[in-house]
Amino acid sequence: MPLFCKECNGRRLPIAFPEERDALWLCEKCKNFVNIKDEIIREWTDKEIEENKVKLENFNNNVTIEKTPEIKRRSGVN
Numbered sequence: 001m002p003l004f005c006k007e008c009n010g011r012r013l014p015i016a017f018p019e020e021r022d023a024l025w026l027c028e029k030c031k032n033f034v035n036i037k038d039e040i041i042r043e044w045t046d047k048e049i050e051e052n053k054v055k056l057e058n059f060n061n062n063v064t065i066e067k068t069p070e071i072k073r074r075s076g077v078n
């Protein structure tokens with residue numbers, strides 16, 4: 001698993017993309033993605049960096065308001 005970046009030893013984050021079968025692993029420091037085999041797929045684009053910032057800000061602002069959907073448990077199943 002490409003959990004750590006080969007270049008900076010930083011922690012990579014798994015990012016899911018609807019168009020990709022598997023999640024890609026992002027190094028926020030080196031700004032690139034690798035696949036599950038630790039092969040560099042592409043750069044982290046400026047647009048995505050911007051979007052990520054906005055998402056984080058929204059997340060921090062809404063974290064107390066936003067409700068997470070409740071996980072439904074079926075009774076009678078372990």
Ligand SMILES: [Zn+2]
Nearest residue numbers: 005008027030
């Ligand atoms: Zn790195």
